[in-house]
Amino acid sequence: MSGDLRSAVAAGVLGAEEDYRALLQSVVEVARAIFRAEASSVFMLDEETDELVFAAVTGQGAETLIGQRFPSSTGIAGWVLVTRQPLVLEDVGKDPRFGREAAESTGFVPKSLMAVPLLHGEAAVGVLEVLDRASHERFTLAEMELLGLFANQAAIALDLLRRARQAHAALDTSGEAGALSRLATALERDDLDEDVRAPILAILAALEELL
């Protein structure tokens, strides 16, 4: 029992974090590849603080800025998140405020921007942006549909992992789940005396029987 629980905790707390980073990176890399873009980035919503968090970037962009936060309803990403509507803008450098924002957050001022909300069910989990797509031809509705389809897939996966992380975070707190997780970890310690381990396991077995 304790081994299984400990494995679950380890796979959860460590695995979820690693998978989350890998998935975010994959989302921006695939988005960049699909649209043959200069860069792509993802902003995730932190519901507790009501902020958008710069979560991943590929291509031109400053990776050191990952983790940067800003209010959830300002700027183009904020508009997209709040209104749930995708947006494609060309010549964005003409907007002085956007140019400054972009330079500060990605290290360069793009010429064009596609921004799409990451929606899963009722939840808006974040915003995906694709900067400077390769095509200089007119934008088409087929591209818009592709952007929406890809964002939908990314949102499903990210929301699944987001909820897994929340569940695993609960195991790491002072609550009941956290206590169980610490107990399981302690029981697996190599230096734990068998004279201590055996009665604890017996108590746990009795408790399980009782429940």
Place this chain on the structure above:
Amino acid sequence: MSEGALPAWSLPSDATGTIELPSEWPERVTRDWAWGGADGRGVKVCILDSGVEPDHPLVGRIDRSVVISLDGDDVVVGEDTDGDLCGHGTACAGVVRSFAPKCELVSVRVLGAGYTGSGSVLLAGLRWAIEQGYDVVNMSLSTTKQKFAGLLHELADSAYFRRTILVASAHNMPVESYPWRFSSVISVGSHEQRDPYTFFYNPQPPVEFFARGVDVEVAWMGGGTLMSTGNSFATPHIAGIAALVLSKHPELTPFQLKSVLYLTATNVGAGA
């Protein structure tokens, strides 16, 4: 049942005069009849969005700008001096203005209260706009929160009965969102053609009309313009045309206005 005690929503035989229509429609409704010579004068259009930049050359005069915010659970409506937080509201205002140069424009900013409060602010902004009796409300936004769907539906119906036209962006992503799905609003998606007056009626709802929404040059912050794409830019095209029609035919109900849009759509009357 005693004589005369008909149900509340009925028409006694001696009362047909009370529902006479103020004007007769021609045998064939044309664009010229619908909005020929109109400039939007006398029509109040509300832009429910991110605010509107004051004195943008493509937008011109904004008659009033308010911001909806939350103070705890209370909704606060205040005068807005912050302009546009994103650029999108300015873009929509500019599109409406390009159709209806003489209409009154009002900005109701529902962006800026954070994501968490956005549903409540959207509802409050829409309620306020309907209470003011604006003729047309441009809503290039939606919510996916189920708990707001019922209240939004009631508000949309209330607008319909009070002769406020709600023009709302359809969602082009595979999610349930509101209020564009309600039949009491005019929902708009995009087509790829360039003529701003080209719009199509869609016989396969929930999206009812398609308007220009790809590579549209729109007003943006800093007094300039941008090229933009999205249903959110198609929406003010229909709002602008609605403002023109109401300017020439202020007596029209939302049902009648929608009928005029149908009859003058490019794939219906105007394409014949």
